[in-house]
Amino acid sequence: CVDSVKDLPEIAELLVLAISAEQSAEVMQDVIESQKVRSVILIPGGIGEKEGTKGIEKKIKSMLRNARKDRKLVPVVNGGNCLGILSGPGNYDTTFIPEYKIYKLPRKSPRKVGMALLSQSGAFMISRMSQMENLEPVYAVSIGNQIDLTSSDYLQYLKDHKGIQIFAVYCEGFTDGDGLEFARAAREAVRAGKKIVLYKGGRTPEGRSATAGHTASVAGDYRVSCSVLEQAGIFMTNTLSEFQSFTKGLCFLNDKKVRGRRVALISNAGFECVVMSDSIKNNERLDMARFSESTVSRINEILEPLGINKIQDVGNPMDLTPVADDETFCECVKAIMEDKNVDCAVVSPLPMTPAMNTLEASDFHSEDLDREGSTLERLIKISENTDKPFVVSIDAGRGYDSLADNLEEAFIPVFRKSDEAVVFLRKYINHSLARVE
Numbered sequence: 001c002v003d004s005v006k007d008l009p010e011i012a013e014l015l016v017l018a019i020s021a022e023q024s025a026e027v028m029q030d031v032i033e034s035q036k037v038r039s040v041i042l043i044p045g046g047i048g049e050k051e052g053t054k055g056i057e058k059k060i061k062s063m064l065r066n067a068r069k070d071r072k073l074v075p076v077v078n079g080g081n082c083l084g085i086l087s088g089p090g091n092y093d094t095t096f097i098p099e100y101k102i103y104k105l106p107r108k109s110p111r112k113v114g115m116a117l118l119s120q121s122g123a124f125m126i127s128r129m130s131q132m133e134n135l136e137p138v139y140a141v142s143i144g145n146q147i148d149l150t151s152s153d154y155l156q157y158l159k160d161h162k163g164i165q166i167f168a169v170y171c172e173g174f175t176d177g178d179g180l181e182f183a184r185a186a187r188e189a190v191r192a193g194k195k196i197v198l199y200k201g202g203r204t205p206e207g208r209s210a211t212a213g214h215t216a217s218v219a220g221d222y223r224v225s226c227s228v229l230e231q232a233g234i235f236m237t238n239t240l241s242e243f244q245s246f247t248k249g250l251c252f253l254n255d256k257k258v259r260g261r262r263v264a265l266i267s268n269a270g271f272e273c274v275v276m277s278d279s280i281k282n283n284e285r286l287d288m289a290r291f292s293e294s295t296v297s298r299i300n301e302i303l304e305p306l307g308i309n310k311i312q313d314v315g316n317p318m319d320l321t322p323v324a325d326d327e328t329f330c331e332c333v334k335a336i337m338e339d340k341n342v343d344c345a346v347v348s349p350l351p352m353t354p355a356m357n358t359l360e361a362s363d364f365h366s367e368d369l370d371r372e373g374s375t376l377e378r379l380i381k382i383s384e385n386t387d388k389p390f391v392v393s394i395d396a397g398r399g400y401d402s403l404a405d406n407l408e409e410a411f412i413p414v415f416r417k418s419d420e421a422v423v424f425l426r427k428y429i430n431h432s433l434a435r436v437e
Helices: 021-034 054-069 122-131 151-158 178-191 205-214 222-231 240-252 270-280 293-306 326-337 375-384 398-409 418-436
Strands: 015-017 039-042 076-079 085-087 115-119 139-142 166-171 195-200 235-237 262-267 344-348 390-393
Touching (some): 021 039, 115 122, 115 151, 122 139, 122 166, 235 240, 262 418, 270 344, 293 326, 326 344, 326 375, 375 398
Parallel strands (some): 015 039, 039 076, 115 139, 115 166, 166 195, 344 390
Antiparallel strands (some): 085 139
């Protein structure tokens, strides 16, 4: 331990300041004068967003600006009013939230993905991480009030990182000129093949007022911001649910190839086929795929042993009826995914049919979703053996959470309503094609 920053025996790469807002300017002055710190995470709230504290923010900004004119060793500053940073490459976590409060422990080993989560709100950051616990981002950054480092600084710095393909961003407002800098960095990232999903806060007068009191941000005109950011190639999301589904979907489908809009719909429930078909054609459209003659013959052969071919014609959407068992259903999915006329698919097995193994093993029944040849096992194999994107809908209650969770652990996007699955795929396909057209 040392009495002050000036007494550090060597230059520190990172200093975390968990102090009061009132102490911030004085301590930052000591840090700057010491020339022994390269970067600072400024934790305290109440710097700029609370009435009477703008002076603290201005003083810190002025100190940093003047020191940099003198070409001193001046730290870059993240925050204030932030939760900290989780860095995979740096192997550090400066947040003050224990893991057991974010994840259900014991936690299954998450899959490391090429994703960076950038958020002005620390609470937003950890709540998304908690709900996407099977994803391990490369970086998770709580940016806070942007006294020094801004959203565009992080995007500009990380956009060339070879280990990051996807950026998930929560933004309440930009500092002066930073919105355009962010859009420029985003356009460069998108042109390099990166994908960015963003939720923009401060859409209403009430929301803009809340951003000023939360992260001291100026939200700006929402429609103008969205227009600029969309033109830069960003996936703009309208709800938190959409932000989460797009973030997971982009991560899960990152190794898939989008070739066109020809979609196949397959279910074992007639109403699902109707609902999915109704969701296909909207402002961003998908085209119903026409199966090749060989695929039609192949599916008829698959359906014949159970007699489904006698009650259902092969078509798109494909209604396999509740008679279809694990093998029949998934062999049809496989045949459709291998059809050269199909670019993508929505697969919606209504899991309540007794013909399928879709429940965890129990003393109350003979099913076991982990059994060899189950729908779970077969869909995972299909996903592993195709480079075409497909998503799954599991429209059922909590008893089928394990089925949905296991599919997502295998990086298959899962939705709990078939129309939501179609809407996601429709936006995903059209946005992906717009980037290359």
